[in-house]
Amino acid sequence: MLHYTLRRLVAIIPVLFIVSIIVFMIIHLTPGNPAFLILGEDSSPEAVEQLEQQLGLDKPKVVQYVDWVGNIVTGDLGASIYSEQPVSEIIGERIGATFSLMVVAMLITLLIAIPTAIFIVWKRNTVMDPLFLSGSLLGTSIPEFWLALLLVLGLGVAIPIFPVAGYVPISEGIGDWLHHLLLPGLVLAFVEIGLIARMLRDSMLESLNQDYTKTARGKGVKESTVLVRHVLANALIPTTTVIGLTVAGLLGGTVIAETIFTIPGIGQLLIDSIHRRDYPVIQGVVLFIACVYVLVNLIVDLLYAFLDPRIRYD
Amino acid sequence: MLSRKRNLIPFVFLILLFVATITAEWWLPVSPSVMDSGLRLMAPSSENWFGTDHFGRDLFGQTIVAARVSLLVGFTVALLSTVLGTITGLLAGYYKRLDSIIMRIIDGMLAFPSLLLALALVAALGGSVTNIIIALTFSFWPVITRVVRSSVLQVKTIQYVEAAKTSGVKDPVILARYILPNILSPIIVQGTFIFARSILAEAALSFLGVGVEPSIPTWGNMLQESQIYITLAPWFSIFPGIFIVMTVLALNLLGDGLRDAFDPYAKGKKKARKRLFKQKKQYAS
Amino acid sequence: MLEINNLKAYIDTPDGIVKAVDGVSFSIKAGETIGIVGESGSGKSVLAHSLMQLNPKPPVFYPQGEILFEGKNLLQLKEKELRKIRGNEIAMVYQDPMSSLNPVLKIGDQLMEAILTHNPMTKSEARQRAIELLTDVGIPDPKKRLNAYPHQFSGGMRQRVLIAIALACNPKVLIADEPTTALDVTIQAQILELMKRIQEKYGTAIIIISHDLGVIAQMAEKVLVMYSGRIVEKGNVEEIFYQTAMPYTWSLLRSLPRIDSEAHERLLSIEGQPPNLMNPPSGCNFHPRCPFATEQCKLVDPELTERSADHAAACILSEAEFEEAKKRIETKDQERGQGHD
Numbered sequence: 001m002l003h004y005t006l007r008r009l010v011a012i013i014p015v016l017f018i019v020s021i022i023v024f025m026i027i028h029l030t031p032g033n034p035a036f037l038i039l040g041e042d043s044s045p046e047a048v049e050q051l052e053q054q055l056g057l058d059k060p061k062v063v064q065y066v067d068w069v070g071n072i073v074t075g076d077l078g079a080s081i082y083s084e085q086p087v088s089e090i091i092g093e094r095i096g097a098t099f100s101l102m103v104v105a106m107l108i109t110l111l112i113a114i115p116t117a118i119f120i121v122w123k124r125n126t127v128m129d130p131l132f133l134s135g136s137l138l139g140t141s142i143p144e145f146w147l148a149l150l151l152v153l154g155l156g157v158a159i160p161i162f163p164v165a166g167y168v169p170i171s172e173g174i175g176d177w178l179h180h181l182l183l184p185g186l187v188l189a190f191v192e193i194g195l196i197a198r199m200l201r202d203s204m205l206e207s208l209n210q211d212y213t214k215t216a217r218g219k220g221v222k223e224s225t226v227l228v229r230h231v232l233a234n235a236l237i238p239t240t241t242v243i244g245l246t247v248a249g250l251l252g253g254t255v256i257a258e259t260i261f262t263i264p265g266i267g268q269l270l271i272d273s274i275h276r277r278d279y280p281v282i283q284g285v286v287l288f289i290a291c292v293y294v295l296v297n298l299i300v301d302l303l304y305a306f307l308d309p310r311i312r313y314d
Numbered sequence: 315m316l317s318r319k320r321n322l323i324p325f326v327f328l329i330l331l332f333v334a335t336i337t338a339e340w341w342l343p344v345s346p347s348v349m350d351s352g353l354r355l356m357a358p359s360s361e362n363w364f365g366t367d368h369f370g371r372d373l374f375g376q377t378i379v380a381a382r383v384s385l386l387v388g389f390t391v392a393l394l395s396t397v398l399g400t401i402t403g404l405l406a407g408y409y410k411r412l413d414s415i416i417m418r419i420i421d422g423m424l425a426f427p428s429l430l431l432a433l434a435l436v437a438a439l440g441g442s443v444t445n446i447i448i449a450l451t452f453s454f455w456p457v458i459t460r461v462v463r464s465s466v467l468q469v470k471t472i473q474y475v476e477a478a479k480t481s482g483v484k485d486p487v488i489l490a491r492y493i494l495p496n497i498l499s500p501i502i503v504q505g506t507f508i509f510a511r512s513i514l515a516e517a518a519l520s521f522l523g524v525g526v527e528p529s530i531p532t533w534g535n536m537l538q539e540s541q542i543y544i545t546l547a548p549w550f551s552i553f554p555g556i557f558i559v560m561t562v563l564a565l566n567l568l569g570d571g572l573r574d575a576f577d578p579y580a581k582g583k584k585k586a587r588k589r590l591f592k593q594k595k596q597y598a599s
Numbered sequence: 600m601l602e603i604n605n606l607k608a609y610i611d612t613p614d615g616i617v618k619a620v621d622g623v624s625f626s627i628k629a630g631e632t633i634g635i636v637g638e639s640g641s642g643k644s645v646l647a648h649s650l651m652q653l654n655p656k657p658p659v660f661y662p663q664g665e666i667l668f669e670g671k672n673l674l675q676l677k678e679k680e681l682r683k684i685r686g687n688e689i690a691m692v693y694q695d696p697m698s699s700l701n702p703v704l705k706i707g708d709q710l711m712e713a714i715l716t717h718n719p720m721t722k723s724e725a726r727q728r729a730i731e732l733l734t735d736v737g738i739p740d741p742k743k744r745l746n747a748y749p750h751q752f753s754g755g756m757r758q759r760v761l762i763a764i765a766l767a768c769n770p771k772v773l774i775a776d777e778p779t780t781a782l783d784v785t786i787q788a789q790i791l792e793l794m795k796r797i798q799e800k801y802g803t804a805i806i807i808i809s810h811d812l813g814v815i816a817q818m819a820e821k822v823l824v825m826y827s828g829r830i831v832e833k834g835n836v837e838e839i840f841y842q843t844a845m846p847y848t849w850s851l852l853r854s855l856p857r858i859d860s861e862a863h864e865r866l867l868s869i870e871g872q873p874p875n876l877m878n879p880p881s882g883c884n885f886h887p888r889c890p891f892a893t894e895q896c897k898l899v900d901p902e903l904t905e906r907s908a909d910h911a912a913a914c915i916l917s918e919a920e921f922e923e924a925k926k927r928i929e930t931k932d933q934e935r936g937q938g939h940d
Binding site: 026028137138140141143144157255256259270271282290294 | 421439522524559
Binding site for chain 3: 125
């Protein structure tokens with residue numbers, strides 16, 4: 001297990017290197033002079049020069065990259081051109097909302113996907129199964145933002161049981177917090193529910209055909225116990241790997257959900273910064289999300305190894 | 315037989331949509347670009363089937379015309395990603411030395427949630443049809459690279475490939491004539507799924523206001539504009555969305571169907587059949 | 600105690616109906632051991648799973664027959680009542696110990712599950728019982744091993760655990776479906792020895808299923824020979840081995856490697872494939888592979904007829920005809936064998 005952990009840790013180094021290069025290039029891919037682009041058409045040459053110096057754009061690219069990585073490693077993501085606030089500080093202010101939204105979305109996903117998969121496997125010889133398969137395919141074909149609009153229309157306007165905008169921090173009451181996050185959480189969860197339930201169904205059906213399932217039945221154990229204790233327990237292990245993918249989906253979707261439901265998280269920050277051409281913030285947010293994603297995948301991999309006794313004890 | 319019929323329906327839908335959108339000017343009863351301030355945000359009627367927008371323009375016509383850019387972006391991204399992904403995947407799978415370099419880069423690119431990578435690139439390049447295509451291609455081709463690479467690794471060890479290698483057939487010939495034909499099916503299937511995902515992604519980017527220029531009609535742009543009228547004119551949001559869902563669903567069904575058609579042991583009916591057969595063998599002993 | 604009457608178990612496949620078990624009858628008393636022998640594909644596994652009602656339904660269904668356990672017909676019991684019997688009154692040991700234990704649960708949990716399902720006990724009592732069971736089946740250091748996972752055990756050890764699971768509730772009938780096929784020869788002997796010992800200790804009735812006549816000879820008193828879903832010969836071990844009355848049994852015996860024979864003697868396998876159960880041959884099912892087959896065999900489907908008190912066989916040949924045919928083949932073999940040298 002220790003060996004495996006070390007190997008996985010070493011493997012993320014090249015990934016982080018590529019990530020940093022891609023993020024670094026965001027500002028240098030812009031057509032024309034980035035400083036000119038940021039300041040606008042009618043800016044004075046002095047101002048452009050000053051900004052170039054501030055961003056270090058006058059130095060060779062390699063030097064710029066090394067400086068930039070050096071700063072990041074020490075926790076300095078630069079400062080916003082728009083508000084001049086340090087990027088790390090801005091992200092820090094915004095992360096709570098995004099994290100809350102992701103947690104709610106993840107809970108909704110698992111709370112719906114796992115029972116659905118169990119139910120479908122239980123009813124595997126009925127029409128429920130093909131119905132579910134078509135449903136999950138339809139689910140992955142619906143754009144999140146459109147679903148969000150429909151939900152706003154249905155549950156926010158027609159039958160107003162949920163607020164359609166805003167965010168209340170958890171410190172001001174968990175009920176209010178949850179009330180504001182349920183609708184955006186549901187939007188985020190929607191696509192993932194289909195994917196996870198489908199994955200889980202497939203691996204449960206696989207596990208159902210295994211000999212140990214027969215052994216369990218042969219003990220005279222109830223079918224529900226067979227499905228949960230034996231089949232699900234085995235099927236969940238490969239499904240944990242998909243949770244990494246789910247987090248990716250949620251991280252992408254959070255941009256949309258935060259924009260529609262005006263939640264002040266990093267997704268909304270990213271979109272606002274793109275509109276403002278606030279490159280240090282864009283770079284900071286993209287880098288942050290990519291690192292979170294790499295980290296989540298690392299944790300999922302280790303969790304997978306931990307859950308499977310065959311790997312844990314090797 | 316059934317799988318063929320299942321493939322036919324989404325295929326016919328996509329063809330019809332394609333023909334309808336490129337010939338729209340000739341057959342649309344109401345021109346989608348004509349503004350009429352007296353007809354603003356009208357509900358669906360026999361005149362305007364999908365209602366009208368805030369400029370009084372016909373939404374049915376707009377929805378049909380908007381398919382052009384959506385399909386164009388989706389198809390181009392699918393094509394480019396497939397070509398790039400196939401080339402890199404072939405190289406990574408075939409040449410051990412290139413493998414680690416290419417796959418490290420691919421892993422790095424896959425470290426971004428795909429919508430985020432596209433957003434980052436659009437932020438750098440600016441929003442336009444071309445840039446959206448570049449950004450989405452960049453986000454999706456690593457997926458193809460992975461699929462192709464793992465297929466190549468499987469096919470590479472098949473005897474006739476080994477035989478060709480030892481008898482001195484040149485590498486490019488082996489890649490093109492011995493390996494590629496054998497891995498085409500997963501590439502086509504994945505390409506279809508990327509087509510679907512690109513349409514969703516383009517719509518999302520345009521909806522967020524960082525995609526295709528607002529002046530060009532796409533489903534995403536329509537939904538972006540409709541957003542503020544959601545309570546006043548829900549049809550404005552509903553119809554373009556339905557078209558996205560139908561198109562993406564058609565592509566997903568097609569991808570699923572193609573996978574079944576290519577793979578004799580694929581999902582659905584055939585998988586159940588296989589399972590049954592396995593049980594039969596197991597219990598008949 | 601367990602009585603099977605004209606049991607039929609068919610499998611509904613997309614290609615047609617497979618008659619995996621086609622009219623089987625036998626019975627077993629407490630403390631008795633019955634061996635069921637046959638090639639793979641003869642339906643013996645479906646038969647074994649039928650006795651526990653463990654065949655997946657669908658595709659398996661039972662068009663006819665009864666399985667009477669202490670007077671109750673298992674085919675008519677509700678799932679809930681069946682569960683009270685499964686693992687409690689009738690238990691099973693499976694073919695592949697490597698895959699028959701749940702890889703993510705501890706050995707102790709899997710064993711205690713079997714105990715707690717049928718006995719109202721506290722967890723610690725069940726734990727105590729589990730330790731006893733593991734000791735019983737010869738697992739060293741059982742207390743510690745309760746916390747181990749299956750992959751930490753060898754194949755033979757896993758089979759011991761599976762036997763412990765089967766014995767958890769002192770079942771009246773133990774069905775062993777090819778219990779030693781997946782194991783090494785030395786381990787095989789140990790496992791068979793263990794089962795015998797347990798039978799002596801608890802008076803369990805054992806139904807042992809194998810393709811290996813050696814295993815059957817070692818364990819069983821009565822033998823059923825199965826071919827294409829039917830019993831083609833049944834009798835005591837001695838009768839089956841020394842007064843063989845069915846060509847299929849005779850072919851099976853000939854395919855046994857003999858330790859007492861000379862080393863270079865060829866192993867005689869039965870020619871041809873087991874019949875397609877979806878579309879069985881006309882007449883006697885065995886005739887396409889039978890060295891003694893006559894024109895008559897293609898037309899007549901022989902019934903299981905008594906040869907002596909407990910001995911029955913399904914063949915149209917009389918004892919004398921069979922003896923003569925056997926001799927004919929054996930001399931031919933000998934000639935061929937000599938020519939070969």
